Amino acid sequence: ELKVEQNPLFLSMQEGKNYTIYCNYSTTSDRLYWYRQDPGKSLESLFVLLSNGAVKQEGRLMASLDTKARLSTLHITAAVHDLSATYFCAVDEDKIIFGKGTRLHILP
Amino acid sequence: GAVVSQHPSRVICKSGTSVKIECRSLDFQATTMFWYRQFPKQSLMLMATSNEGSKATYEQGVEKDKFLINHASLTLSTLTVTSAHPEDSSFYICSARKGGAYEKLFFGSGTQLSVL
Numbered sequence: 001e002l003k004v005e006q007n008p009l010f011l012s013m014q015e016g017k018n019y020t021i022y023c024n025y026s027t028t029s030d031r032l033y034w035y036r037q038d039p040g041k042s043l044e045s046l047f048v049l050l051s052n053g054a055v056k057q058e059g060r061l062m063a064s065l066d067t068k069a070r071l072s073t074l075h076i077t078a079a080v081h082d083l084s085a086t087y088f089c090a091v092d093e094d095k096i097i098f099g100k101g102t103r104l105h106i107l108p
Numbered sequence: 109g110a111v112v113s114q115h116p117s118r119v120i121c122k123s124g125t126s127v128k129i130e131c132r133s134l135d136f137q138a139t140t141m142f143w144y145r146q147f148p149k150q151s152l153m154l155m156a157t158s159n160e161g162s163k164a165t166y167e168q169g170v171e172k173d174k175f176l177i178n179h180a181s182l183t184l185s186t187l188t189v190t191s192a193h194p195e196d197s198s199f200y201i202c203s204a205r206k207g208g209a210y211e212k213l214f215f216g217s218g219t220q221l222s223v224l
Contacts, residue, residue: 035215041218042114042215042217042218043203045213045214048212088151088152094157095142095157096154096203097154098151098153098154099151103149
């Protein structure tokens with residue numbers, strides 16, 4: 001059974017700081033996604049990672065995938081309040097299984 | 109980019125009634141659609157995978173007779189919550205895949221179901 005573990009589940013941080021969210025999974029999948037969800041809203045696609053060593057960056061967010069370690073990271077650089085949201089990783093093995101999410105709260 | 113339309117966005121119904129939620133891919137043909145439910149401050153739980161023209165594949169613990177899924181065309185999938193009860197109150201989200209396994213997944217805007 002595919003398991004996706006995300007940590008931390010909750011993160012409160014100051015603006016301007018850097019931090020990393022980790023996503024471990026239990027299979028050999030090379031397809032992993034990161035999403036953002038604001039309260040009461042659906043999911044916004046952030047990154048699609050489709051191979052070992054994939055690294056993608058958009059603004060203050062950077063995602064990477066290490067399929068050998070079965071690990072993906074989402075790194076936040078110099079956080080700003082607007083990045084406050086819940087972030088999910090999801091692993092694709094024909095069906096998409098989500099991690100529990102990381103509730104990120106960035107203090108002004 | 110591709111758009112997935114889901115409606116209604118919010119529905120309130122009485123216990124015992126049935127509710128139908130529609131999920132449409134507006135500008136692409138979706139070979140596969142997924143239905144998720146999400147309780148407050150929790151993750152998305154996959155309910156079922158729907159392929160056009162065939163029966164949906166339900167996840168363990170999801171009652172197929174209660175959550176009826178129909179994927180009659182390449183652009184439309186519906187989820188019907190039959191005889192809804194308060195414990196079915198949740199946020200339901202559909203998603204659609206444009207093509208094969210490496211294609212991006214697009215999400216609908218979600219439906220907040222409240223059963224009184």
